Amino acid sequence: MKNYCPSLFISTQNGTGSLSANQILLTGLFKAGHFVGSKNIFPSNIAGLATQYFLRWSNVEHLCGFQTQSNYLLNIHLPTLNEDLLKIKNEGVLIIDSDYTDILKNSPNYFLIKKHKISVVKIPYKDILKNIEAKAPIKKLLKNIISTSFLSEVFNIDNALMQSVLKEKFTDDILQVNKKAFVLGLKEAKKQIQAGNIVQLPKEKTLQNKKHSLLIDGNIGAAMGILTAGCQVFSWYPITPSTSVAENIKTLNAQLKTNSCLTMQSEDELSAISMTIGAGWAGARAATATSGPGLSLMAEALGYAYFAEIPLVVGDVQRMGPSTGLPTKTSQGDLCFAAQISHGDCQSIILLPSNPEECFTMNYQAFDIAHNLQTPVLILSDLDIGMNLQSCGDISYPSTELQNGKLSHTQPRVKNWEPYADPDKDYVPIRSLPGSLQAYLTRGTGHNQKGDYSEDPENFSKLLKRLRLKYQSCLKITPPPVITKTNIPSERGVQIIAYGSTDQIIKEVQEQLQLQNCSVEYLKIQSYPLHTDIMQSFLKNSSKPCFIIEQNISGQMKQLITQALPEYASQFTSITHYNGLPIDACSVTKQIIESLK
Incomplete structure (x- = not known):
């Protein structure tokens, strides 16, 4: 079978419900048996600015990545129309609101229509919406559903399948009006296909038994991995693009009906990391998630956790910096900062997932690594993985048991136990938990093997060397290249x-x-x-x-x-x-x- 990989840009206005409509189209293509990938390119405001949605589908899983130009471009946001003409491939298709016709002809980039042999298709949204009884604000939102149904017919997606996706997406109180808009958009597409204004794609022979059977983003995968790893405490502060990790944990926790993970929204990132460290110190499997600015605030506390040898997991869903930067744009800009997260000779173990499946597996692995080595583990995802839905394979429940590392109450009794000794010569102490007879003061200052304050030069150099060797020993258990x-x-x-x-x-x-x-x-x-x-x-x-x-x-x-x-x-x-x-x-x-x- 010949490979295919059409692509689509949708240009709309932020805050008009376009994401829901776009994800209906994405889900329809996925359920039709295609591999799919999406990119939601949105501004950091609530409503009003331009937003774009990129969608690509294929019979080959790796041909769903981003492209700067697409085969199809639908524009229902006039301010970006001229710029959007640059994003259409040769012999591509531009779909616009029929009200934009004269403005299109006067656009500086209009010459590209002829130069690149671009077909122009016009949808009479105003006339279509006259057939729907709804208030004006609702009608504005329905333009997106009309677009979705129009495109689904052009892309030859089964109507019954699309109707089922529509039903899954909307609650009963708004389902009927969206169904009406969907039917009218479908009717318009059939009319334009019959008139020869646009060519309907052939119904491709898709891989119904393909190995990709889930449609999720990285933050969903991360939440699944965190809960599967037995996380008991998740403390967080909202920040784009990591907020949905916590939201997904709460949703999944409720669906599981176990309430096994205490999820706490703190007043800031300093509190979030401190609560997470406290929970890890007390013996809980604990985690937090943030992005670059939040990670900056957490840096000093993470140095304390490294030095005091407290296990925890920190997810960093990276975004564009420096400073506030571009909160809704993707980047891999936190790597060097994360590698030596705090002052002094502090070093981090970092896992680097590349897709939603690995967001699941690496979040699961991170807890075992953190507890086996008694140290923080960072997971560097990014907005592209974290917030964009894509098809991925089945996620299997791990076959390995959860590992809590060396705990004094589970170990053969050690004579003259010391919290920072290395009795097994593997650089990892035996940890005690609150409530045991083996109490100690957990210091961020210099300390000896007993946990007592110490400024002895020889003792301190030995401590730093052991921490370094422990850090290097992680290579036995971290994912290799x-x-x-x-x-x-x-x-x-x-x-x-x-x-x-x-x-x-x-x-x-x-x-x-x-x-x-x-x-x-x-x-x-x-x-x-x-x-x-x-x-x-x-x-x-x-x-x-x-x-x-x-x-x-x-x-x-x-x-x-x-x-x-x-x-x-x-x-x-x-x-x-x-x-x-x-x-x-x-x-x-x-x-x-x-x-x-």
Whole structure:
């Protein structure tokens, strides 16, 4: 079967209910058996500004990534119409409100219609809405449902399937008026298809038994992983784009009817991290979630947790910085800050999920790592993964039992127990919990093995060395890099290193480079500190240039790799993406080809 991967931009106004309508279309395509990916590109205001929704679907799972141009573009927000003409591919389709006709012809970019052979389709929204009895504010919202039904017919999605999705989305009090709008939009699409104004896509033979059977975003995956890991306390403060992690935990907790996780909204991030540390110290499996500005506020407390050896999990759903930055745009800009999160010789264990499935598995793993090593573990997701729905595979319940590390009440009694001793010579002490006979004062100041205050130079150097060795021992249990290669005969080749959401475009980049007679070896980083042994074997026998691709301006992963493996620095070239939009395969491929010339 020939691969297909159509794409669509929808330009609307923020606060008009467009996201709900767009997700109905996305869900319809998913339930029809396609692999799907979406990008909700929205402003950081409540209502009024422009918002765009990107949707791509395919019979191949890796061909659902973001593109800067699409095959179809629907515009019902006049202020962006001229700019949107730049986002349509050659021989693409522009769908507009019929009221925009004259304004379109006077747009500076109108010449692109003829140059790129773009078809223009006009929907008479005003005339359609006259057939619906509803108040004016409701009618404004119904434009989105008319658009959704129009597009569903053009994309040849079964009407009964779409009606079922509509019923799932809306409550009874607003279902009927949305159904009416949907039917009228469908009727308009059939009319325009019959008139030859727009071509209906063929009904593709989809993979109904495909392995991707869930439609979720990374924050849903994270919430599922947190609850599956037995999290008992989740303290948080609202911040875009991590807020929905907590909201999903509360929703899932209620659905499970176990109320196993106490979810507390604190007054600020300082309180959130302090409550989480307190819960971890008391023996609970505890976590919080935030974004860059919140992580900055949590830094000092995380240094305390590292030094006092208290287990907890912190999710950082990254957004565009510095400072407040662009709260609703994506980035991988927190990596270097997170790697050494606090002052002094503090180092972090970081997990780097690249999709919703890994948001589940890595959140689950993070709790066991934190408790086995008695230390904070950070999970760096980003807005692109966290807030955008995409198809993914079944999430299986982990086969391993929950691990709580070395606790004094579960260990054979140790003579002369000390809270910071290393009796097993694995750099990890035996921890006691409140209520036991083995009490100690948990200090953020210098301390000896007994937990007593100490400024002894030899004692302090031994303490820091043990903490460093404990940190390095995490490499035995953190996810290692994954290496894939394209085995094609070619005159030239490259190596690629990426991580997080950037991973989602790499397979498409590999295929595009193959068409340019260029082979690709790819290493996907899944955690920090780096597994330098695996990375050395990847780099040492290669004379190929190595491109490190990431979504920040300073090449932060390149900095960390160069610091760990300076002997390979001359092989590295950064490809950085930092405009707030998701990274796309075509721009990366173009930069690699240009670099090889």
